[in-house]
Amino acid sequence: MDIEVRSLLRGAAETVSFGRRIGALAIPGDWVALTGDLGTGKTTLVSGIVEGIHPGTRSRSPTYVRVEVYGVSPAIVHADLYRLQAPGEWDTLGIEDLADRDAIVLVEWADRAPDRLPAERLELTLRYSGEAAREIRIHARGDRWHTLIKEGKLDRDTWSDALYPRD
Ligand SMILES: Nc1ncnc2c1ncn2[C@@H]1O[C@H](COP(=O)(O)OP(=O)(O)OP(=O)(O)O)[C@@H](O)[C@H]1O
Numbered sequence: 001m002d003i004e005v006r007s008l009l010r011g012a013a014e015t016v017s018f019g020r021r022i023g024a025l026a027i028p029g030d031w032v033a034l035t036g037d038l039g040t041g042k043t044t045l046v047s048g049i050v051e052g053i054h055p056g057t058r059s060r061s062p063t064y065v066r067v068e069v070y071g072v073s074p075a076i077v078h079a080d081l082y083r084l085q086a087p088g089e090w091d092t093l094g095i096e097d098l099a100d101r102d103a104i105v106l107v108e109w110a111d112r113a114p115d116r117l118p119a120e121r122l123e124l125t126l127r128y129s130g131e132a133a134r135e136i137r138i139h140a141r142g143d144r145w146h147t148l149i150k151e152g153k154l155d156r157d158t159w160s161d162a163l164y165p166r167d
């Protein structure tokens with residue numbers, strides 16, 4: 001099942017808050033695919049997701065090493081495919097090995113290896129919306145995120161105010 005919704009992120013703090021919400025809802029085995037032009041906020045979003053899974057954990061930018069792992073139970077596998085020369089190079093990164101069933105996998109520049117991602121995933125696509133905002137397209141591929149969206153679990157009021165409690 002596919003469903004897509006859009007939201008506006010007004011400033012980097014909202015990108016982080018939205019990410020935190022995604023992280024709070026993520027469970028082991030989830031894959032999150034992040035796409036968007038240079039500088040649209042993918043790494044900022046990842047930092048929020050990581051914070052939502054393991055509060056206090058700082059993510060790094062894996063552009064050069066391409067894969068970083070943070071924490072345990074669940075481990076977070078953070079890949080950046082920007083420097084992928086060809087989709088086949090994916091196999092050298094060992095992402096599937098790192099991403100056993102207990103990991104949550106976050107892939108920046110996911111559009112560089114679309115065929116390697118599992119069919120069930122959450123796709124987040126960022127676009128510039130003026131200087132000080134981004135539009136985010138939230139595309140649920142598969143039942144789990146579809147249901148969460150239908151239940152309103154990603155509605156703006158669940159993440160836009162940092163004081164809102166997480167469930
Ligand atoms: N919603 C937003 N509104 C305005 N600026 C934002 C928003 N989200 C993030 N930013 C800012 O955009 C800039 C780029 O962010 P970031 O490095 O996360 O992008 P990126 O997509 O990972 O870039 P790259 O493709 O170069 O790795 C940062 O200065 C960040 O603070």
Ligand SMILES: [Mg+2]
Nearest residue numbers: 042043061108
């Ligand atoms: Mg980045």
